[in-house]
Amino acid sequence: MATRTQSVQEICEQAKRAARDLAALDTATKDAALAAIADAIESRSAEILEANQADSEDGRAANLDAAFLDKLALNDQRIAQMAAGVRDIIALPDPVGEELDSRTLYNGLELRKVRSPLGVVAIVYEARPNVTVDAAALAIKSGNAVVLRGSSAAERSNAVLARIVAEAGEGAGLPEGSVSLIGSGDRADLTELVQQEGLVDLVIPRGGEALKEAIKKSAKVPVIYAAAGNCHVYIDASADPEMAKRVAFNAKVQRPGVCNASETLLVHCDAAPAVLPALLNQLKDAGVELRTDARTRSLVGAHGDGLLDATEEDWATEYLGMKMAVKTVDSLEEAIEHVNRYGTGHSEAIVTSDDGAAHEFSEKVDAACIYVNASTRFTDGGEFGMGAEMGNSTQKLHARGPIGLRELTTFKYLIHGDGQIRE
Amino acid sequence: MATRTQSVQEICEQAKRAARDLAALDTATKDAALAAIADAIESRSAEILEANQADSEDGRAANLDAAFLDKLALNDQRIAQMAAGVRDIIALPDPVGEELDSRTLYNGLELRKVRSPLGVVAIVYEARPNVTVDAAALAIKSGNAVVLRGSSAAERSNAVLARIVAEAGEGAGLPEGSVSLIGSGDRADLTELVQQEGLVDLVIPRGGEALKEAIKKSAKVPVIYAAAGNCHVYIDASADPEMAKRVAFNAKVQRPGVCNASETLLVHCDAAPAVLPALLNQLKDAGVELRTDARTRSLVGAHGDGLLDATEEDWATEYLGMKMAVKTVDSLEEAIEHVNRYGTGHSEAIVTSDDGAAHEFSEKVDAACIYVNASTRFTDGGEFGMGAEMGNSTQKLHARGPIGLRELTTFKYLIHGDGQIRE
Numbered sequence: 001m002a003t004r005t006q007s008v009q010e011i012c013e014q015a016k017r018a019a020r021d022l023a024a025l026d027t028a029t030k031d032a033a034l035a036a037i038a039d040a041i042e043s044r045s046a047e048i049l050e051a052n053q054a055d056s057e058d059g060r061a062a063n064l065d066a067a068f069l070d071k072l073a074l075n076d077q078r079i080a081q082m083a084a085g086v087r088d089i090i091a092l093p094d095p096v097g098e099e100l101d102s103r104t105l106y107n108g109l110e111l112r113k114v115r116s117p118l119g120v121v122a123i124v125y126e127a128r129p130n131v132t133v134d135a136a137a138l139a140i141k142s143g144n145a146v147v148l149r150g151s152s153a154a155e156r157s158n159a160v161l162a163r164i165v166a167e168a169g170e171g172a173g174l175p176e177g178s179v180s181l182i183g184s185g186d187r188a189d190l191t192e193l194v195q196q197e198g199l200v201d202l203v204i205p206r207g208g209e210a211l212k213e214a215i216k217k218s219a220k221v222p223v224i225y226a227a228a229g230n231c232h233v234y235i236d237a238s239a240d241p242e243m244a245k246r247v248a249f250n251a252k253v254q255r256p257g258v259c260n261a262s263e264t265l266l267v268h269c270d271a272a273p274a275v276l277p278a279l280l281n282q283l284k285d286a287g288v289e290l291r292t293d294a295r296t297r298s299l300v301g302a303h304g305d306g307l308l309d310a311t312e313e314d315w316a317t318e319y320l321g322m323k324m325a326v327k328t329v330d331s332l333e334e335a336i337e338h339v340n341r342y343g344t345g346h347s348e349a350i351v352t353s354d355d356g357a358a359h360e361f362s363e364k365v366d367a368a369c370i371y372v373n374a375s376t377r378f379t380d381g382g383e384f385g386m387g388a389e390m391g392n393s394t395q396k397l398h399a400r401g402p403i404g405l406r407e408l409t410t411f412k413y414l415i416h417g418d419g420q421i422r423e
Numbered sequence: 424m425a426t427r428t429q430s431v432q433e434i435c436e437q438a439k440r441a442a443r444d445l446a447a448l449d450t451a452t453k454d455a456a457l458a459a460i461a462d463a464i465e466s467r468s469a470e471i472l473e474a475n476q477a478d479s480e481d482g483r484a485a486n487l488d489a490a491f492l493d494k495l496a497l498n499d500q501r502i503a504q505m506a507a508g509v510r511d512i513i514a515l516p517d518p519v520g521e522e523l524d525s526r527t528l529y530n531g532l533e534l535r536k537v538r539s540p541l542g543v544v545a546i547v548y549e550a551r552p553n554v555t556v557d558a559a560a561l562a563i564k565s566g567n568a569v570v571l572r573g574s575s576a577a578e579r580s581n582a583v584l585a586r587i588v589a590e591a592g593e594g595a596g597l598p599e600g601s602v603s604l605i606g607s608g609d610r611a612d613l614t615e616l617v618q619q620e621g622l623v624d625l626v627i628p629r630g631g632e633a634l635k636e637a638i639k640k641s642a643k644v645p646v647i648y649a650a651a652g653n654c655h656v657y658i659d660a661s662a663d664p665e666m667a668k669r670v671a672f673n674a675k676v677q678r679p680g681v682c683n684a685s686e687t688l689l690v691h692c693d694a695a696p697a698v699l700p701a702l703l704n705q706l707k708d709a710g711v712e713l714r715t716d717a718r719t720r721s722l723v724g725a726h727g728d729g730l731l732d733a734t735e736e737d738w739a740t741e742y743l744g745m746k747m748a749v750k751t752v753d754s755l756e757e758a759i760e761h762v763n764r765y766g767t768g769h770s771e772a773i774v775t776s777d778d779g780a781a782h783e784f785s786e787k788v789d790a791a792c793i794y795v796n797a798s799t800r801f802t803d804g805g806e807f808g809m810g811a812e813m814g815n816s817t818q819k820l821h822a823r824g825p826i827g828l829r830e831l832t833t834f835k836y837l838i839h840g841d842g843q844i845r846e
Contacts, residue, residue, distance in 0.1 A: 020763075020787055020789075023786060023787070024783075024787065105806065106808075109797055111807060111808075118819055118820075119789065119819070201819055202820065222818065222820050240842070243841075247842060249844075250844035250845060251844075254846075255845075358839075360447075362837050363446060364443055364447060366542065367835065368835065369835070369838060370835055370838065371838045372838070373840045373841055374532055374843040375843065378838065378845055379836075383528065383845075384534060384836070385526055385528060385529075395645065396541055396542070396624055396645070397541075397625065397645050397647075397820065397821040397822075397833065398820040398821040399820075400833055410823055412790065412791065412823070413791060413793070413802075413807070413823075415793065415795070415797055415801065416781075416794075416795045417795065417796045417797030418666075418796055419663070419666040419669060419670060419796055419797070420796075420797040421670060421672075421673035421677070421797070422677050422678075422806075423677075
């Protein structure tokens with residue numbers, strides 16, 4: 001594994017060399033390395049826990065908040081989950097070599113479009129040490145070398161985890177340099193990392209807006225940002241009221257701090273009387289602070305007492321918490337317009353019993369994931385059967401939605417001939 | 424069509440509105456619009472030629488060079504080719520709606536990954552007025568609105584062509600704003616165009632390095648650069664000498680000014696005696712200026728007299744003309760190393776009769792298109808059976824190789840349920 005005496009560039013150069021050999025590894029070798037990594041994580045749990053204990057003590061001494069300390073903390077169960085996550089990735093199909101297209105051209109050339117690894121993938125992440133293992137395992141399975149940069153709060157945990165992954169993986173046949181960790185303390189290192197043109201093929205930042213802004217300013221290599229989600233549930237005129245309430249409540253409340261939780265509820269005026277009074281009460285009882293337009297308040301009568309006005313800012317905000325904006329709309333078109341105006345293109349749901357409305361919403365809403373009669377909370381690589389994920393993308397190019405194994409690949413055209421020349 | 428009185432932002436807003444309706448158009452409507460466009464290009468050829476005549480006269484008055492004036496010039500044959508190009512695109516399958524994946528999740532959710540248009544695609548291009556038509560036709564077929572920005576030298580030609588395309592297309596059912604042209608004179612307009620976040624989904628610059636640098640500095644929307652190609656032909660130890668000579672000569676000479684022409688020839692030392700003397704003579708006779716390493720010169724004896732030394736700069740240069748660098752290597756590995764070090768990841772060829780060597784070259788060379796026993800000159804959307812292209816990409820994310828219809832799309836996950844919520 002890379003040592004602290006290497007510069008960021010040297011680490012990336014070593015990763016690039018490793019990537020060339022990794023690209024040619026067969027599935028069995030990669031899977032054997034992942035199995036060795038899963039085993040090593042379990043057998044070396046004492047080392048991991050000791051390092052994590054030290055990080056956690058420093059975190060407490062620095063008065064980091066309880067939620068942060070919880071994300072940082074490892075225990076036997078979480079270590080077992082990390083190992084299990086690696087074994088889940090073994091079970092997934094190897095994306096490398098998948099034939100995306102093949103054809104014989106008019107001149108006899110045999111053309112094949114084949115999935116291949118990106119090369120060197122860098123992950124920049126915060127707090128959770130399990131990302132060290134998840135990211136490395138996804139990179140290895142997809143034939144990429146990985147350069148990891150965790151947060152300083154988890155520095156010792158990440159260092160031990162990365163060392164275990166690198167040692168176990170290299171012991172089982174991965175090239176040296178397949179897994180590297182760069183120091184987390186130095187912002188200059190981050191800038192250097194995202195400027196390694198020709199060495200780093202993709203950077204995925206998983207973290208807050210400050211991290212994104214820092215990378216946007218300095219990046220010279222391709223970046224896919226794990227995205228924010230201002231997600232909506234729209235209850236159509238034809239919606240089944242019970243289903244509508246269940247889906248909307250789940251999309252808001254089941255885990256409000258994540259990107260696929262819903263932030264705004266849109267309700268067709270014809271559905272509002274049957275749905276809104278009970279649903280708003282249920283949300284209020286669960287502790288959700290509601291911000292509504294005046295029409296919604298007037299429709300729900302006494303249930304609307306004390307509700308705050310929704311402002312332009314509310315429509316545009318990803319609360320990531322127990323708040324929800326609510327708006328009554330006159331039509332499906334108005335709902336679609338609202339979603340496309342304020343949404344971030346992440347996950348959008350319609351509850352309807354009208355196939356035409358479902359189709360129109362699916363076609364006209366511009367988002368990665370569109371749900372008909374289901375909660376937005378399912379946008380997740382694991383839920384989609386893609387295994388672990390590096391995050392969710394709301395960009396349209398290359399990766400949209402969960403970033404899993406296939407999203408860590410590119411492709412090559414392989415063209416075989418018998419001496420063809422162009423006339 | 425957009426008028427000159429609209430700002431760039433207004434044009435892009437109108438394009439975005441059109442894009443939402445375009446995304447929902449069926450294939451038959453799009454193909455009917457393309458047929459109307461092809462017909463209108465032919466029936467209104469007098470208007471086109473008149474505008475082009477005026478551009479050409481101004482170009483001659485401004486002493487533009489002959490090659491540039493030739494690219495600019497239209498005539499009846501070129502107009503017929505433009506119309507034929509549009510009809511070729513009608514014949515291609517509609518990428519929109521293509522199902523890329525489908526599965527039933529553990530909880531009964533039906534998940535489909537479906538190709539959808541990007542939205543608004545902007546093309547920035549130079550000289551050739553036919554790009555106005557090609558780009559618009561590709562965009563329409565793939566369900567995108569297109570914003571065109573040609574060069575000032577072709578301003579009147581582009582204006583007439585864009586007007587004909589927009590009028591014929593809208594007359595046949597395309598939404599207003601599907602095809603727009605923005606003025607070419609003002610660099611501020613270009614900057615504004617590439618900063619329309621939320622409106623423009625992709626910009627494709629087709630032009631020289633100055634254009635690319637200008638866009639790199641100011642772009643806030645996604646960009647795919649039509650790429651440079653420092654391409655190689657490697658003649659392996661086991662190559663058939665006649666095939667090797669034919670492929671290498673074609674890759675250099677058949678059309679040296681384009682990105683898929685080869686710039687450097689690498690020859691295994693074991694193949695050099697049977698291949699190099701005759702090949703270098705043939706290249707010299709065709710007018711190619713050769714730059715070689717000392718070893719190559721020593722191997723070819725009298726044939727090497729007067730050849731220039733290849734410098735580090737030669738290995739790194741895309742000549743785009745009648746020059747070629749030549750190097751003798753000791754091994755396949757050395758050839759791969761050289762290609763990966765100096766190549767731009769565009770098109771790379773090996774001539775070999777050894778399947779193992781072909782496989783290793785294909786796997787370890789990091790490029791969009793890898794040829795075994797064929798000329799690099801085939802990297803082209805038309806040659807690949809993809810129809811017209813917006814250029815070739817050497818980036819690894821989203822589009823690699825020819826940028827055709829599929830590369831102008833993204834995808835959505837469409838998830839259908841019957842009330843599923845996340846537990």
